[in-house]
Amino acid sequence: MLTEKISRRITLLLLVVLAAACSQVPISGRQQLNLVSADTLLAASQQQYRQFLEANTVIRQSTASAQVSEVGQRMAAAVEKYLRDHGRGGEAQQYDWEFNLVESEEVNAWAMPGGKVAVYSGILPITRDDTGLAVVMGHEIAHVVGRHGNERMSQLLVAQMGGQALAAVLASKPQASQDLWMRVYGAGAQVGIMLPYSRLQESEADRLGLVFMAIAGYDPRAAVDFWQRMAAQKGAGPRAPEFLSTHPADQTRIRQIQNFLPEALTFYRP
16 A cells, blocks of 8 residues: 555656646647756767767868858757747757758758757769758757757657656766766767757758748748758658658658648748
8 A cells, every 4th residue: 555655656747747847849739748857958969079070070160161150050049039029939049050061971960058059071973052041950950949958868768767766867967867868869979960859850850940940031942942952862762651661652752741831931021
């Protein structure tokens, strides 16, 4: 009987903690679980980002790096404008934006909590211009604004810790929370190899990214052309079935983007 009472109290405590930790994603309005403080994520991001930059070749003082910086800053300003205009100005203070172009043939870009962004030079032939780059950076920035990294870490916390252990982790932030960070974002030079976002988060990032690029003055309709180029770049080889992938299939993603465009275009002022 005593054991059952303790179990019920732990369950109640967990439910209270989870309810208090729920937040709402901008634009989509989806409720999500965020158990890790923004300060904790920002500190970890800064450390891991610095290690990544030290271990890789960062392209500086070039036309391409200037393009990445300029588009990135415009996108960051658009995010902050959206948040201020929708009564969430306090969230804008949580970001310490930084945009770097990394020398790599890999077709990739990523962003970490707090606004640490890396664009690989291998993706530039596909982005082609500022607007194409805004599609990519808008999507990655949207993962930051949507707190998708926090959500993934929170889900791992609940799955692995639970009950009293969860409360202890949240209270003291021991090494366990650091280990979870490393599992979500990788270590050092491998930071770009992250656990994949869910299909829900990927689609949500597409939606938010279109709105942010529209606010920044980039035509969101260019996203369709970009993802068509991405699909063509993959070649005609066999693809994994969509239900086995965390990313939407190319045609599904393009169709969803087309559905998101009317909303994004309401923010677009050429």
